[in-house]
Amino acid sequence: MATQGDLETVLLPLLEVIKDLHSQYQSLKEGTVANYIPELAKVNPDLFSICIVTVDGQIYEIGDLEHLFTIQSISKVFAYGLALEDHGRDYVLTRVGVEPTGDAFNAIILDEQSNRPLNPMVNAGAIATTSLIKGAGATERLNRMLDMFKRYIGHDVFVDISVFTSERSTGHRNRAMAHLMLNFGMIDQNIEESLDLYFQQCAVMVNCRDLAVMAATLANKGINPITQEQAVKKTYIKDILSVMYTCGMYNFAGEWAYKVGIPAKSGVCGGILAVVPQKMGIAVFSPPLDRRGNSVRGVKVCEELSQRLGLHLFECSEKG
Numbered sequence: 001m002a003t004q005g006d007l008e009t010v011l012l013p014l015l016e017v018i019k020d021l022h023s024q025y026q027s028l029k030e031g032t033v034a035n036y037i038p039e040l041a042k043v044n045p046d047l048f049s050i051c052i053v054t055v056d057g058q059i060y061e062i063g064d065l066e067h068l069f070t071i072q073s074i075s076k077v078f079a080y081g082l083a084l085e086d087h088g089r090d091y092v093l094t095r096v097g098v099e100p101t102g103d104a105f106n107a108i109i110l111d112e113q114s115n116r117p118l119n120p121m122v123n124a125g126a127i128a129t130t131s132l133i134k135g136a137g138a139t140e141r142l143n144r145m146l147d148m149f150k151r152y153i154g155h156d157v158f159v160d161i162s163v164f165t166s167e168r169s170t171g172h173r174n175r176a177m178a179h180l181m182l183n184f185g186m187i188d189q190n191i192e193e194s195l196d197l198y199f200q201q202c203a204v205m206v207n208c209r210d211l212a213v214m215a216a217t218l219a220n221k222g223i224n225p226i227t228q229e230q231a232v233k234k235t236y237i238k239d240i241l242s243v244m245y246t247c248g249m250y251n252f253a254g255e256w257a258y259k260v261g262i263p264a265k266s267g268v269c270g271g272i273l274a275v276v277p278q279k280m281g282i283a284v285f286s287p288p289l290d291r292r293g294n295s296v297r298g299v300k301v302c303e304e305l306s307q308r309l310g311l312h313l314f315e316c317s318e319k320g
């Protein structure tokens with residue numbers, strides 16, 4: 001990995017690098033936008049933005065930065081942090097594992113021995129995670145979730161009601177997973193309330209810059225580098241980043257770890273959030289997805305950024 005000295009020299013041309021990658025991949029027309037949630041199918045496939053926020057709060061960005069989209073699966077990372085804060089590591093581990101699935105994000109599988117969902121980055125595990133968010137009733141639980149996002153982003157956040165209701169009325173597969181987990185005692189009786197909270201967390205609106213600030217907060221030991229607010233307890237950063245590293249890109253997680261080599265999370269919105277610990281947060285937004293549900297341009301941009309900037313966690317510098 002680049003040393004601090006290397007990183008300073010790398011940061012100077014950073015804007016040039018992301019501008020270059022943006023123009024290089026703007027014309028790439030592969031992939032299709034998610035359409036299993038009807039509202040998501042309406043997005044413009046040409047939208048494309050890249051943003052990097054360093055742990056000292058510098059912002060480098062290019063593209064459609066103001067465009068708001070729903071955070072979708074990227075929310076799973078942050079809900080996991082809140083569940084850990086609410087219950088502690090040991091209890092959360094009894095409800096959701098930390099093992100990659102090698103299957104699609106919406107696979108209906110639980111661990112055969114423990115009956116737990118395999119990890120918090122796939123839908124089943126995320127629904128179990130969200131069911132752990134504390135609060136006296138639906139409104140308090142939602143407000144705690146929104147406050148948590150606010151700490152990471154640095155401003156108020158809102159739920160896109162049309163995406164929320166679109167997913168709520170079509171999300172039968174997620175509802176089936178919740179019932180399966182209820183059957184095994186992995187989530188409590190109140191599954192409709194937890195499913196609503198899960199659909200709401202997926203429908204929180206963000207832009208590419210917000211995602212990069214969230215990533216930079218994880219890179220910066222849980223402290224938002226713009227507001228200096230502690231968004232999540234430092235002790236849980238290693239839990240969050242470990243599951244992102246091994247499970248965040250679903251059944252592409254192994255190849256991603258091999259090629260890009262940094263913890264990341266994608267969502268069917270077309271966002272990818274990646275964390276370079278102690279250095280920077282990276283976000284790419286481009287809606288067309290590959291067959292695994294990861295943004296086509298997002299994966300390309302991150303692969304190339306990692307190579308050009310030497311970001312892979314296990315990279316041994318030629319110079320060193």
Ligand SMILES: NC(=O)CC[C@H](N)C(=O)O
Binds near residue numbers: 074123269
């Ligand atoms: N991969 C994703 O982004 C999936 C999130 C989506 N809300 C779902 O539950 O299906």
